[in-house]
Amino acid sequence: MNIFKSKLLWIAPIAILVILVIFSIAFYPAYNPKPKELPIAIVNQDKGTSIQNNDINIGKKLEDNLLNSDSNTVKWVEVDNEKEARKGIDEQKYFGAAIFEKDFSKHAMSKTQKVIMDSKKQEMQDKVKSGEIQPEQAKQMQSQMAKSGASQDVTVKRAEFKTLINNGANMQASQISTNVLKGIGDNLNKQITQQSLDTLEKQGVKVNASDIKGLTNPVEVADQKIHKVKDHQGNGNASFLMFMPVWISSIVASILLFFAFRTSNNIKVTHRLIASLGQIAIGVITAFVGGFGYVYFMSAAQGFDFPDINKIGMYVSIALLGFIGLILGVMTWLGMKSIPIFFIAMFFSMQLVMFPKQMLPKFYQDYIVSWNPFTHYGEYLRELLYMNQPLEMNGTMWMFVGFIIFGIVSSLSAAIIRKHSGKRTEVPS
Numbered sequence: 001m002n003i004f005k006s007k008l009l010w011i012a013p014i015a016i017l018v019i020l021v022i023f024s025i026a027f028y029p030a031y032n033p034k035p036k037e038l039p040i041a042i043v044n045q046d047k048g049t050s051i052q053n054n055d056i057n058i059g060k061k062l063e064d065n066l067l068n069s070d071s072n073t074v075k076w077v078e079v080d081n082e083k084e085a086r087k088g089i090d091e092q093k094y095f096g097a098a099i100f101e102k103d104f105s106k107h108a109m110s111k112t113q114k115v116i117m118d119s120k121k122q123e124m125q126d127k128v129k130s131g132e133i134q135p136e137q138a139k140q141m142q143s144q145m146a147k148s149g150a151s152q153d154v155t156v157k158r159a160e161f162k163t164l165i166n167n168g169a170n171m172q173a174s175q176i177s178t179n180v181l182k183g184i185g186d187n188l189n190k191q192i193t194q195q196s197l198d199t200l201e202k203q204g205v206k207v208n209a210s211d212i213k214g215l216t217n218p219v220e221v222a223d224q225k226i227h228k229v230k231d232h233q234g235n236g237n238a239s240f241l242m243f244m245p246v247w248i249s250s251i252v253a254s255i256l257l258f259f260a261f262r263t264s265n266n267i268k269v270t271h272r273l274i275a276s277l278g279q280i281a282i283g284v285i286t287a288f289v290g291g292f293g294y295v296y297f298m299s300a301a302q303g304f305d306f307p308d309i310n311k312i313g314m315y316v317s318i319a320l321l322g323f324i325g326l327i328l329g330v331m332t333w334l335g336m337k338s339i340p341i342f343f344i345a346m347f348f349s350m351q352l353v354m355f356p357k358q359m360l361p362k363f364y365q366d367y368i369v370s371w372n373p374f375t376h377y378g379e380y381l382r383e384l385l386y387m388n389q390p391l392e393m394n395g396t397m398w399m400f401v402g403f404i405i406f407g408i409v410s411s412l413s414a415a416i417i418r419k420h421s422g423k424r425t426e427v428p429s
Contacts, residue, residue: 325407
């Protein structure tokens with residue numbers, strides 16, 4: 001036979017090109033993942049302050065600048081109080097929060113205000129000593145200042161800028177939020193320092209060396225991580241790390257269960273129904289042995305720190321059973337030709353499980369994420385691992401129940417409807 005007449009020979013270069021293009025599309029979300037509108041809450045409780053009859057509200061000014069910024073990286077959301085911000089973080093509405101205390105401006109400018117007041121007092125004392133101002137006149141000026149409150153002693157205190165980071169929400173989003181909020185804290189100290197120096201310059205006040213430190217570091221940044229990822233928890237990426245093993249093992253188990261039925265050589269409908277029920281029963285056992293065995297192995301042999309190992313074991317077992325139901329239900333009608341579809345689906349979904357929605361291309365955000373079962377699997381697993389969420393019948397669990405029902409109905413109906421010959425089907429080597 002002339003090899004050049006073989007269709008397979010000429011299909012090879014086309015096939016490899018098609019496969020490479022398909023996988024390049026599958027990994028497209030990871031080529032240049034950029035955050036788009038990561039939601040971060042901003043809580044401004046700053047009441048402002050006044051220096052030499054000039055009103056200052058640093059929190060309000062910064063809040064307005066952030067809310068009106070044209071940055072595509074972060075979407076700032078105005079929130080009334082810290083309690084509401086924490087609730088939003090628990091509900092995964094926000095990846096972090098920036099919080100200004102009620103006396104933020106007062107404390108941030110307290111050193112500046114004290115320097116000005118001390119300078120004015122010293123200036124008055126010098127004028128009294130020089131005879132430029134009479135003691136009686138000085139007393140009248142002090143009385144007027146007392147009535148206006150300008151002569152009251154100022155307590156110097158650093159302002160507090162609190163940041164909350166939802167560490168367990170998504171590692172990539174958490175790191176971006178941390179960098180953004182850290183940058184704001186650093187810039188606050190620089191901006192307030194410059195504002196203080198400008199105010200002192202306008203007032204004609206000279207700054208002593210002893211006052212420099214208080215003027216250049218007026219804000220204390222208090223960072224707090226919520227749902228903190230512990231050591232030996234996959235650096236917050238366990239939902240991605242536990243995706244491929246679960247999916248591939250579901251495919252392998254489904255193939256074995258599929259051929260166990262096909263090679264049982266059942267011709268009568270009643271025999272096929274019994275075989276199908278046996279297939280389903282072993283599928284349930286397989287899922288729970290796999291789920292709990294996998295989780296306990298990760299804990300005992302690999303040292304993974306599960307917050308509640310039985311809860312995670314139950315969830316993974318249900319997920320395995322749901323995936324087996326989905327795969328086996330399709331294989332029952334399409335056979336082994338459906339397996340490449342499941343592997344392609346896995347590769348197309350890997351990036352969706354790894355990255356938060358806001359870091360995916362817009363097409364994926366709008367048309368893929370909401371219905372992709374792997375995204376729902378990974379999101380709920382992450383919530384169970386890092387967000388202290390209970391195992392409950394939510395949308396993800398009902399999705400798995402639907403897959404299980406689909407697998408049972410499909411297997412039983414195929415056992416009744418599809419014709420089986422008396423010849424034994426061999427498992428391909």
